Amino acid sequence: MKKMRNPTITDIAEFAGVSKSTVSLALQSSDLIRPETAERVLDAAKELGYVYNRAAAALRKVRSNLIGVIVNDLTNPFFVELLIGVENVLLESGYIALMAHTAEDVTVQNRVLASVREHGAAGIILCPAFDTPRDAVEQIRAWGIPAVLVVRQIGELDYDFVGSDGAVGMYKATAHLIATGHRKIAYIGRKAGGLVSVQRLEGYTAAIHEAALPLREDWIVDVPISPEGGQMGVSTILQLEDRPTAIVCYNDRVAIAALNELSRRGLLAGKDIAVVGFDDIGDAAHSHPPLTTMAVDPRQQGELASRLLLRRLNRRGAPPTKHVIEPKLVVRQSG
Amino acid sequence: MKKMRNPTITDIAEFAGVSKSTVSLALQSSDLIRPETAERVLDAAKELGYVYNRAAAALRKVRSNLIGVIVNDLTNPFFVELLIGVENVLLESGYIALMAHTAEDVTVQNRVLASVREHGAAGIILCPAFDTPRDAVEQIRAWGIPAVLVVRQIGELDYDFVGSDGAVGMYKATAHLIATGHRKIAYIGRKAGGLVSVQRLEGYTAAIHEAALPLREDWIVDVPISPEGGQMGVSTILQLEDRPTAIVCYNDRVAIAALNELSRRGLLAGKDIAVVGFDDIGDAAHSHPPLTTMAVDPRQQGELASRLLLRRLNRRGAPPTKHVIEPKLVVRQSG
DNA sequence: CTGAAAGCGCTTACAG
DNA sequence: CTGAAAGCGCTTACAG
Numbered sequence: 001m002k003k004m005r006n007p008t009i010t011d012i013a014e015f016a017g018v019s020k021s022t023v024s025l026a027l028q029s030s031d032l033i034r035p036e037t038a039e040r041v042l043d044a045a046k047e048l049g050y051v052y053n054r055a056a057a058a059l060r061k062v063r064s065n066l067i068g069v070i071v072n073d074l075t076n077p078f079f080v081e082l083l084i085g086v087e088n089v090l091l092e093s094g095y096i097a098l099m100a101h102t103a104e105d106v107t108v109q110n111r112v113l114a115s116v117r118e119h120g121a122a123g124i125i126l127c128p129a130f131d132t133p134r135d136a137v138e139q140i141r142a143w144g145i146p147a148v149l150v151v152r153q154i155g156e157l158d159y160d161f162v163g164s165d166g167a168v169g170m171y172k173a174t175a176h177l178i179a180t181g182h183r184k185i186a187y188i189g190r191k192a193g194g195l196v197s198v199q200r201l202e203g204y205t206a207a208i209h210e211a212a213l214p215l216r217e218d219w220i221v222d223v224p225i226s227p228e229g230g231q232m233g234v235s236t237i238l239q240l241e242d243r244p245t246a247i248v249c250y251n252d253r254v255a256i257a258a259l260n261e262l263s264r265r266g267l268l269a270g271k272d273i274a275v276v277g278f279d280d281i282g283d284a285a286h287s288h289p290p291l292t293t294m295a296v297d298p299r300q301q302g303e304l305a306s307r308l309l310l311r312r313l314n315r316r317g318a319p320p321t322k323h324v325i326e327p328k329l330v331v332r333q334s335g
Numbered sequence: 336m337k338k339m340r341n342p343t344i345t346d347i348a349e350f351a352g353v354s355k356s357t358v359s360l361a362l363q364s365s366d367l368i369r370p371e372t373a374e375r376v377l378d379a380a381k382e383l384g385y386v387y388n389r390a391a392a393a394l395r396k397v398r399s400n401l402i403g404v405i406v407n408d409l410t411n412p413f414f415v416e417l418l419i420g421v422e423n424v425l426l427e428s429g430y431i432a433l434m435a436h437t438a439e440d441v442t443v444q445n446r447v448l449a450s451v452r453e454h455g456a457a458g459i460i461l462c463p464a465f466d467t468p469r470d471a472v473e474q475i476r477a478w479g480i481p482a483v484l485v486v487r488q489i490g491e492l493d494y495d496f497v498g499s500d501g502a503v504g505m506y507k508a509t510a511h512l513i514a515t516g517h518r519k520i521a522y523i524g525r526k527a528g529g530l531v532s533v534q535r536l537e538g539y540t541a542a543i544h545e546a547a548l549p550l551r552e553d554w555i556v557d558v559p560i561s562p563e564g565g566q567m568g569v570s571t572i573l574q575l576e577d578r579p580t581a582i583v584c585y586n587d588r589v590a591i592a593a594l595n596e597l598s599r600r601g602l603l604a605g606k607d608i609a610v611v612g613f614d615d616i617g618d619a620a621h622s623h624p625p626l627t628t629m630a631v632d633p634r635q636q637g638e639l640a641s642r643l644l645l646r647r648l649n650r651r652g653a654p655p656t657k658h659v660i661e662p663k664l665v666v667r668q669s670g
Numbered sequence: 671c672t673g674a675a676a677g678c679g680c681t682t683a684c685a686g
Numbered sequence: 687c688t689g690a691a692a693g694c695g696c697t698t699a700c701a702g
Contacts, residue, residue: 356697
């Protein structure tokens with residue numbers, strides 16, 4: 001089967017006996033075109049198997065319907081859920097995602113950003129990799145492409161942003177454990193690192209201080225944010241002389257790994273030791289035991305981010321919006 | 336800050352004192368251009384902050400560097416890992432993914448395919464949604480866009496395909512349990528459904544037959560492929576009069592949910608009852624207990640799929656390749 | 671080795 | 687309400 005040239009608006013024009021302009025307008029369902037004419041054009045288009053050529057349209061219009069979606073870690077269900085949210089509203093609004101995964105690598109991220117730009121993306125949704133320098137983000141602004149940052153803020157740049165309040169979330173998580181009677185509460189996460197890490201830890205310390213409990217440095221266990229980190233964290237804590245009775249984890253992935261590590265050692269979270277997570281990813285409800293955690297609705301964050309971007313596309317000048325979700329405590333059985 | 340027009344090859348030409356043609360050729364590092372001239376052009380491009388306009392190039396060349404990547408279920412880490420594999424090789428080969436998630440919805444899938452086509456994608460990598468009708472796939476062929484199918488085959492269409500051998504995999508999984516001394520082995524998965532489901536179940540029954548064990552209909556538990564399914568499956572099995580001592584699960588997600596459900600009931604997989612999964616997703620090594628499973632390397636499948644597609648782009652006429660990975664048994668502690 | 675010219679498929683003022 | 691014309695930024699024969 002020979003592949004023949006796709007029909008163009010010129011072909012439709014000829015077929016329907018009108019001009020190219022009329023076809024173009026009709027295709028955009030402009031109300032400049034008389035209904036009968038429009039119908040004739042649309043019929044012709046269908047008849048010929050017309051396929052709209054977006055590259056050509058974008059070239060002419062400058063604005064495309066491509067949105068660059070750049071995500072740092074698909075290995076964490078949190079980001080996958082966020083991505084699903086982003087995609088949902090993009091799709092229903094007639095946009096499509098130019099997607100790339102950086103695996104927390106700033107070099108990859110730069111390459112990907114450049115590529116997204118070359119493709120004339122109308123906007124960018126970016127979950128920046130750890131260690132994204134401030135100027136990498138300033139650059140996007142210089143390009144004149146509207147962007148919304150998600151989850152991690154870079155510097156004090158006045159961007160549209162969607163994220164959750166790590167300080168408040170961790171404060172609540174810790175306060176919940178205190179309210180449940182715990183006095184010896186450990187933290188598994190990163191001591192330094194990005195703003196997100198810092199804020200979450202701050203929430204923990206704030207709650208500890210407020211309850212006038214001692215802040216024990218050795219109860220703050222600095223590990224990588226990963227299942228391995230959760231495992232290591234638990235090992236460390238269980239070896240402590242003066243053993244904590246509860247653990248606050250940086251996120252659900254760490255927490256679920258902690259749960260498993262406890263099981264492996266014959267301990268049950270929620271009974272022998274309390275564990276609370278952060279994010280409320282899908283798996284949290286299905287872990288053993290089901291995880292008590294701070295819900296920040298990643299999917300909704302994704303949807304919000306898309307909506308923010310779409311709105312920005314129409315009001316370039318508007319002041320930036322920050323959407324900071326307040327985490328909600330979801331008590332299940334681990335703590 | 337006013338946004339100014341991006342410079343074009345015309346601007347570069349003027350700046351460097353050559354013609355547009357020369358600039359275009361130099362930018363493609365054609366060896367038609369004298370090195371010194373090329374250098375001058377490249378300097379000018381950098382100086383002016385030139386951004387290659389791919390929409391324009393695609394319009395002219397017909398062929399773009401966009402690859403449609405359509406994935407059915409990002410909720411399952413298997414597909415996420417596959418996606419990461421796809422992306423890795425796409426990126427390093429200078430392509431970028433036009434990505435969409437169908438959530439197993441054929442209507443969404445059709446919409447997305449149409450969109451990918453309008454964008455002039457050079458090729459398509461498709462994990463088809465359940466219930467994808469054969470003609471949806473034939474259509475892609477009619478469009479003349481090279482495609483490779485992943486994981487699920489649709490009909491007997493002669494496509495490039497990457498997947499794993501479900502029958503052999505499940506046969507091995509079951510045989511492993513038999514070799515370990517089990518005689519009463521249940522199966523949690525779908526009884527009918529796609530080809531993949533059918534083949535996996537066939538592998539199970541083949542092993543049962545070969546060992547001359549009775550094939551008990553009530554030990555084949557028909558549940559949805561999801562964590563909930565795994566949970567339900569275990570509940571059903573534990574209520575059985577004549578209780579199986581081992582369970583083969585459709586995939587790791589089901590298996591891990593099964594593990595958790597067992598724990599919840601005070602049972603430990605690998606001790607009280609054996610459980611084996613299928614896929615070897617990242618979580619399998621971190622579950623409690625670590626999951627014995629059939630490894631099919633999703634990431635590698637993704638890389639393979641991209642490579643196949645990239646190769647196909649250069650040899651349109653070549654006969655289709657099927658890459659069927661043979662699952663490898665990974666014995667951990669659950670069975 | 672380099673330049674002038676045509677054209678990819680569309681949209682958008684501008685006339686009428 | 688519809689058409690003729692210009693032009694978006696590039697690539698690719700074709701001359702020279």
